[in-house]
Amino acid sequence: MMEIKVLGRLQVTAGGRSALPEEPEARRVLALLALRADQVVPTCLIAQELWPNGSPPGGDSRLVALIASIRRKLTEALQVSHSRGSARTTGADLLVSTPAGYRLDNCGGLLDARQFERHIGAGYRAMATGNAVKAAERLRLALSLWAGDALCDLTQGTALRAHTTSLHDDRMAALDQWAAIELQLGRHRERLVELGELVDQYRTHQGLHRHYMTALVRCGRSADALRVYDRLCSTLHREGGAEVSPILRRLCDRILNTSVGLGGAVPEFSGSPLTCAG
DSSP, X not given: OEEEEOXXXXXXXXXXXXXXXXXXXXXXXXXXXXXXXXXXXXXXXXXXXXXXXXXXXXXXXXXXXXXXXXXXXXXXXXXHHHHTTOOOOOHHHHEEEOXXXXXXXXXXXXXHHHHHHXXXXXXXXXXXXXXXXXXXXXXXXXXXXXXXXXXXXXXXXXXXXXXXXXXXXXXXXXXXXXXXXHHHTTOHHHHHHHHHHHHHHXXXXXXXXXXXXXXXXXXXXXXXXXXXXXXXXXXXXXTTOOOOOHHHHHHHHHHHHHHHHTTTOOOOXXXXXXXXXX
16 A cells, blocks of 8 residues: 655655655656646656756656656565565556556555545535534644645645645645634634744734734733734735735724723633634
8 A cells, every 4th residue: 555645745655665766856756646646647747847948858768767766666665565465566557657648546545635635625514514623623634634845855846836835725724714713612722822833833824813813812912912913014014015904904903992992901802713814
């Protein structure tokens, strides 16, 4: 069985043993095949990933050599499972040539990107039916699969970057929704430290800042929430001049108005946690 991980550093194992080739170009090809496991990846797309300005002389032969290198590593890894009595399989059985390109057969193995997609899909379906507890659990499972930015150890061309950008966007959307649901469930104290770490990590993500500010106010720390807002404004200005979203500005105004009206004492605060901020 194969196990493929792309949500962090690239990891590919077959028969319980690493099947990563040594050549950086071969790893990029394997990563592209892994992201589209069980689908044919056109030869032209692989070439575009490797050589965005056009295939060099001998490019076709070079690609064939890279494919052979990947197959060789898969075969070596599978020797472990063969010695344990499993059915014989070679790298050529897993990495199949077709008239249009190449297909990496995952043979029912694990691919963390697909697990991630299944978990967030289940989380969003639970949200749609009003099951906030289940939604939080499934989104948390999805997010736990990440061990860094997708394929963070590889140089990425156009094709790989398109995949990893999409995965990153899905991750951030899931993170935003998970934080919102946690607040809906009244877990602002339990998640306060984690939300603080997240806004430190994603210094311009306005949705996470909104959730963190809401949690701070619910914990009676309105002054800290306003400091978080000011820091975000400064960061946005310094890193490109983006504007704070209207929903975040309104939250800041509500905190200010409530604090002034009550002489600085802020009651239990409820934002609109299931609405994503920009």
